[in-house]
Amino acid sequence: MPFLEQMRAAEPDAAERKRRTWVFVPYDRINDRIGPLAKLAPAEAGLILIESHAKGRNRPYHKKKVLVVLSNMRHFALEQQARGVAVIYRNGPPSYGEQLLELQRELGLPSIHLAEPAERELRKDLETWQAKGLDLTIGPDDAWLSTAEDWSAVFGDEPASAPQVGGRGQRQFLMERFYRYMRKKTGILMDSPTKFVGGQLSFDADNRQAYRGEVPVPTRPSYPPDAITLELIEWLSHNGVPSIGTFDGFDLPVTASDCRAYWQFALKELLPNFGPYEDAMSSREPMLFHSAISALMNVSRILPQDVIRDVADAYDRLQLPLARAEGFIRQILGWREFMRHIHRVTDGFRTVEQRPDPPSNRSANEYSALLVKERNDAAPDRPATPSALDAHRPLPPAYWGVPSGMFCLDTATSQVMFQGWSHHILRLMVLSNLATLCGFSPRELTDWFWVAYVDAYDWVVEPNVLGMSTFADGGITGTKPYVSGAAYINRMSDYCGKCRLDPRKSTGPGSCPLTALYWSFLERHQDLLGSNQRLRMPYNTLNKKSASERTELRNRAERAIRQLEAGDLVD
Known part of the structure; x- marks a missing residue:
């Protein structure tokens, strides 16, 4: 029997629903040792799990992220049934809050218990439907280690x-x-x-x-x-919800x-x-x-x-x-x-000065359009757009797996497109470093990380990208931009030895553009960053370069940016 039919067939009757305490467990709190569920004996507990198509349509998530979330939810439902917990499982187009209100009215459920949602997006969704009659009892989220x-x-x-x-x-x-x-x-x-x-x-x-x-x-x-995951793959392949990856x-x-x-x-x-x-x-x-x-x-x-x-x-x-x-x-x-609290105290960076990307970003390329097509900057709760370094170039095709000719970038993006994951240094010192050096939009880079990584949620991706990785927050999260030239990549990886671009050359034919991009970035932002003590040594070096050398570096950097934006190979 298909999973959803199996869950429907096992739903508790009216008498059973009445004697149970009902708990909504969101997609990111799949554990019976935290939240209200942990405080109930299995015979007293009722569990509500919801799959929302609206969540999937918010942005084109990586297929593997959707799969790891939904398959773990479905297996969790079966595990809880085996413990003696009554389970109501729903899959539908509306948001989580709307489906909860429908359930509450349809089945006569009393106040539904849950821990405070970790994601701001979910909190706002539930608040909307609470205002329309959804009765919730919200307690602290004890999955965190700090308060x-x-x-x-x-x-x-x-x-x-x-x-x-x-x-x-x-x-x-x-x-x-x-x-x-x-x-x-x-x-x-x-x-x-x-x-x-x-x-x-x-x-x-x-x-x-x-x-x-x-x-x-x-x-x-x-x-x-297994059979449950294979059924999900089949359903997700034909449900019409946009996604990336494989x-x-x-x-x-x-x-x-x-x-x-x-x-x-x-x-x-x-x-x-x-x-x-x-x-x-x-x-x-x-x-x-x-x-x-x-x-x-x-x-x-x-x-x-x-x-x-x-x-x-x-x-x-x-x-x-x-x-x-x-x-x-x-x-x-x-x-x-730390990052969770940064997101909380800045209200998802909405308290930071906003510098929205220009409307031209919407149609800069088909890949940018994929990220921004659902974004409504006129909405009252639009995404935060800090950009302390005034970076607004659209994210180039290379981030979606189009070859750039830069081995480090192509290795990182191909891994992400296939796996939905890379470790933190590729995120910081390849993907974010290049975006910061080139002046690609921090908001667009954040949205890319959000859809591309299996572990991305608003509380983690926004502070890591808008804060530490791109310095878009102006220094709330980090004391300086995390940027480097080719020397760091060459020292910490085997990438440069497999690349046709030479990390030891900063200008001229066959040179790696990362070093030119680095010096040009520092030059471009000297008024803002020149007094930063953590950048004193590189600025001392920059100030010793001749005008002609600076011009060569600037020209090399600008050529590489143009090629990346056009989806051409960097040469």
Whole structure:
């Protein structure tokens, strides 16, 4: 029997519906150990799960993202039935809030319980339908490791805004301060309430090696699609909802037991070598020793508190070196929680000065049109458009897999188009770095990350891209733009040796444009960034270059941008 028919046939009758406490579990909180569901005995609990076509039509999500979310939801429904929880499962065109109101009226359900939604988009949807009669009881979201009170304890309650650029006249939040507080609060990797294990907060400096094949990368477990996932693939292939990427090669876990096994493999086989190579890039081993659990953690199949506990325990048992354990924990207890709060206190960056892209971006190329066709800038809750560096060029075809001739970019985008994932350094130092150097729209880049990655949700993608990656927020999230020339890519990867463009040449035939783009970026923004102390050394070098050398660099950079925008090979 098809899944949805099976769920309909098993729905509880009126008497059963009346005696149960009904809980709505959103697409990103698929776990019975968090939220209101965790507080109910199975025989008392009723679970509501909803698939919304409206969500899918908001933007053309990667096929593998849609699949990992919906397949995990469907398996979760069956797992909860097996526990004795009554389940109402719906699939329909309306939004989540509208379907909940329809259910409440159709079935006579009392107030529906849920934890505060993690995504702002979902919160706003539910608020709309609450105003039309939807009765909800909303509690705290205990999937997070920190609270608004924790944030206020570190940074106070003053709103975050950025009326100026480069750290002048605005709030600036440093992740290190928040991470330091969270380590002390949780006691993770602490020798005493005030003393960090190993005598220091971070061992990031130990984790910056390039990978040259020194250690073999273990073969990851694979979870081929089962009957439920195959049925979803068939349905999604013909439902008319726009999407990108491919279903081919999908092998992520979709059951609770397989998700746990996936994490245990990463903990035991990958993390012992994760630290030194966490910033490395390899065309032969694109995933290297990264756990790649973010897609599962962001839908709560794997809980961050479990992951942190397991890593700390592995260090205590001498199964993980301290630098590896601390580096991994910092990403979750520090950066992940920090970014969530940045998104919260800026209202999704709507408190930051807005500089919308010009209307010409709408039709700049067919790929830009794919991202912006549903965007309505006149809507009262339109997406945030900060652009402190006044960057508004449309994202070029290369980000959608059209060959650019730059091996680093083409390697990253081809991996994303197939897999829906790449590790953080490709995101930051290849994809975002190039976009920032060229002046591509931060909003459009954010929307691209949002549709292209299996782990992307508003609270994570917007602060990471509009904040850290592009400096569009003017310095709220990061103290400087994260930009580099070809030398960084050459040092940290094997890409340059496989590219026809020479990283040692910044101008002339066969030169890699990244270095010219870097110097031209600094020149273009010297009035804004020249006083930034973290950029003092590169600006000293730039100021020593002759006028003719600057002109050559500028011309090389402009030629590369034109070729990228046209979808031509960079030469």
